[in-house]
Amino acid sequence: MQKGCMYCEENETLQGMMMPLTELPMSKVYLFRDQTYYGRCVVAYKKHADELFELSDEDRNAFMKDVAAVAGAISRATGAEKINLGMYGDKVKHVHFHVVPKQIGGPGYGGTFEMSCNPPKHLSEKGYQEIIEKIKSFCMEG
Amino acid sequence: MQKGCMYCEENETLQGMMMPLTELPMSKVYLFRDQTYYGRCVVAYKKHADELFELSDEDRNAFMKDVAAVAGAISRATGAEKINLGMYGDKVKHVHFHVVPKQIGGPGYGGTFEMSCNPPKHLSEKGYQEIIEKIKSFCMEG
Numbered sequence: 001m002q003k004g005c006m007y008c009e010e011n012e013t014l015q016g017m018m019m020p021l022t023e024l025p026m027s028k029v030y031l032f033r034d035q036t037y038y039g040r041c042v043v044a045y046k047k048h049a050d051e052l053f054e055l056s057d058e059d060r061n062a063f064m065k066d067v068a069a070v071a072g073a074i075s076r077a078t079g080a081e082k083i084n085l086g087m088y089g090d091k092v093k094h095v096h097f098h099v100v101p102k103q104i105g106g107p108g109y110g111g112t113f114e115m116s117c118n119p120p121k122h123l124s125e126k127g128y129q130e131i132i133e134k135i136k137s138f139c140m141e142g
Numbered sequence: 143m144q145k146g147c148m149y150c151e152e153n154e155t156l157q158g159m160m161m162p163l164t165e166l167p168m169s170k171v172y173l174f175r176d177q178t179y180y181g182r183c184v185v186a187y188k189k190h191a192d193e194l195f196e197l198s199d200e201d202r203n204a205f206m207k208d209v210a211a212v213a214g215a216i217s218r219a220t221g222a223e224k225i226n227l228g229m230y231g232d233k234v235k236h237v238h239f240h241v242v243p244k245q246i247g248g249p250g251y252g253g254t255f256e257m258s259c260n261p262p263k264h265l266s267e268k269g270y271q272e273i274i275e276k277i278k279s280f281c282m283e284g
Contacts, residue, residue: 051225053214060210061203068202072195083193085229090244090252093224102232110232115254 002048007094018042019128022136026062029070029139031132034120036107037100039078039131043067045095052087052095067097073138074101077131084113144190149236160184161270164278166208168201171281173274176262178249179242181220181273185209187237194229194237209239215280216243219273226255 006014007028018030021041032040045063049055055063071083080101087097100113108114123131148156149170160172163183174182187205191197197205213225222243229239242255250256265273 051213051217052227053210053217053225055210057203057207060206061199064202064206065199068195068197071193075193075195082230082232082235083195084232085194085227085239086254087227088224088244088254090224090226097227102230112228112230112254112257 002094005048005094006092007044007096008048019132021132022139024066024069024139026059027066029066031128031135032098033122033128034117035123035127035131036117036121037102037113039074039080039101039135041070041074041099041135043070043097043099049095050093055095063095067099069139070135071099073135073141074099076138077134078103081109086113086115088115144236147190147236148234149186149238150190161274163274164281166211166281168204169208171208171212173270173277174240175264175270176259177265177269177273178259178263179244179255180248181216181222181243181277183212183216183241183277185212185239185241191237192235197237205237209241211281212277213241215277215283216241218280219276220245223251228255228257230257 001008018032021029021031026046027043028046030042032042043066052060075083078101081104082102084100084102085097089096102109143150160174163171163173168188169185170188172184174184185208194202217225220243223246224244226242226244227239244251
C-alpha cells in the first residue's frame, strides 16, 4: 500500500477512470470507462510495486497468469482480432497492464492504442454491466 | 515458424528495424534501431504464437522471466525512471514486447510511447555497440 497511489487507495480518480470487474488471485481487474476499444480493461497487481521486474518469479508468474486470463476472456467476449497489452505508469507506477482489444477496421487497428480518446466513448449503465458480466464469466471459465 | 512472419524469418524488414542483442532461454532480444528512447529493445518469443494467452503456463512464465530480465537490465543500463512494456502486433502477431525506457523530461515521459518516431534517432555503430554491450552485461548478471 503506497500513499497517494490511486491503485492502492482505489480513490475517486481511479473510480472516475474505471469500474471494478472482478478480483483474481494476484490482481484486481477493472473495466475502463472509456470503451472506445470495446472490452478494454486494466489488470492491477494486488500489492504495490513500481516495476514488473521487481517481483519475485512466483509473484510475476501469478500476476501474468491473471493478465493472460483476462486477455483471453476479453478476446472471447469481444471476438477481437488482437489483444494489446500496455504497461506505462511513468507517474502512476503501480504495476498494471492495460488490456486493449483491437478489431479489424476499428479504432487504432494496426498501431498502438490511445491512452485517452477524445471524445471518450461511454456506455449506458446497462451496457457497462453487460460487457462486465461477459468478460467475468469467461475469466471464471479460465 | 510461420511463413511471412518477420520475427520467424528474421528477414530484412526485421533487420531494418532492430539489431540482435542477445538470446535468452525463451526469447530473442533486439535493440530497436530508433533509439529516441535510449535503450529501447524488443523481446520476441522464440516460437511463433499469436497471443500471450495461448502459451502454456510454463512457456509464459519462462518468456516473462526473459522480459523482466531485459527490463531490469535496460533500467540499470540507462538509469531510466520507468520501463514501459507494449505488446500490440495487430498485423505482426508474433508474441513480442517492446521494452521502452522513459526518462524524466525525456520523450513521451508521463504518457505512452510512439511506435515510430519522426525523425527516428539513429546512433553511430559505436553508439549501438556500446548500449548493446551494456544491456547484455546486465542481462547476464541477472
